[in-house]
Amino acid sequence: MTDIPPDHPRYESLLAREKVAAGVKMGFTSIQGLIAQGRGESFDYLLGERSTESALYAERAAVAALLLAENPVISVNGNVAALAPEKVVALADLTGAKIEVNLFHRTETRMHLIIEQLKACGASEVLGKNPDASLDLSHDRRLVESRGIYSADVVLVPLEDGDRCEKLVEMEKIVITIDLNPLSRTSRMATISIVDNLTRALGNMAKFAGEMRKERKDELVNLITSYDNKKVLSEAISEIQEHLKNLAAEVEY
């Protein structure tokens, strides 16, 4: 990897870029995944590259949903495996969630490499290699395992495509997404839409899970029943507008 000085003002963003590029070289991130990373960079820049109050609110609700679930599953794709595999494993451990690899550009090699990467980060079991169930989709993201995504009551699908998100919601699952574009179909479809950078979001969620797993069940239930996703999305838009105004003022436009 390129040496990026840790005091660079955009260190985290540049590091993430390097990680995704390394993921492509190692064969588990797709070329389309790089373009998606770039799209995310722009929205993160417009949000000020920080977890906003409304993102933290959604992340707490998401952790509550995972902790209360009977069969929670975290879905992993090539970008997630490149960017934050160790955070996925930590969050799965803390919430009791299963991990399942699910790819749009699916090949046996990519499946294998991603599963190995997650295991190297400490995952004891990773589903996805032997799909025995199918979602109603025309592309390879339909391929799922019956004891994983197919039967899950709560699914965390970071960096999702809109199609699959919609299907999972139709199947009456609680769908948690992490997507920096608050206007994307994914964000609009999800039950809990986290508008935050993947690495920050998973880090925050693991921290919250460590704290919240000790809380009383009714407190977690309360977090979910009072949760307002529309408000989260609307506040994300306001945050972008506000930040854009500040940036424009700084450069004196």
Place this chain on the structure above:
Amino acid sequence: MTDIPPDHPRYESLLAREKVAAGVKMGFTSIQGLIAQGRGESFDYLLGERSTESALYAERAAVAALLLAENPVISVNGNVAALAPEKVVALADLTGAKIEVNLFHRTETRMHLIIEQLKACGASEVLGKNPDASLDLSHDRRLVESRGIYSADVVLVPLEDGDRCEKLVEMEKIVITIDLNPLSRTSRMATISIVDNLTRALGNMAKFAGEMRKERKDELVNLITSYDNKKVLSEAISEIQEHLKNLAAEVEY
């Protein structure tokens, strides 16, 4: 390339994505170029994927500058070669500009492939392979030809990095950039900042060049002397804010 139906609402954007991915496979676009394409996609989406009034105003001024120049040069990198090589050649022909390849991630192979690509699109001469001059930069974008970018009075640098843009401005050249982020260092540094999608911008500019090359010289001079770049950048921000408001209203946030 994947088959994208031409009636797809985001056909142009998806086609551009395929072209850049194909550029990587053919060896002339860098992996970093893909992430840059993604960043551009987000800003284009926020601008409504259209050439705004202020972009068209900047594009006309840019064409006037190219037509009035003594030694205009169009700088080409891997993304430009992947996305719109034939438009670069058309604009160069109509304005009498030279074409020079200039790469951040420079290798002899990439230089060769991009030059051949431009020649296949009709370019008679493409500079860049034998740099005999240097800009005051630490990376490979410093390598230029003395009769090309080095001595140019007007340089069009689409999809630029901020560093080189700054150096060229310091050398008292008229620097025209095409960058969808109106807040980037490139956009802030340039003499004429075109905040538009590369393919649309080059297409518009070739059309304007065909019309404007017949105009009287003093009319072209007038276009440049009255040109206000600060206004262009500030209007681009307003366009994004306005479009964001409309998008949020559409999805009822």
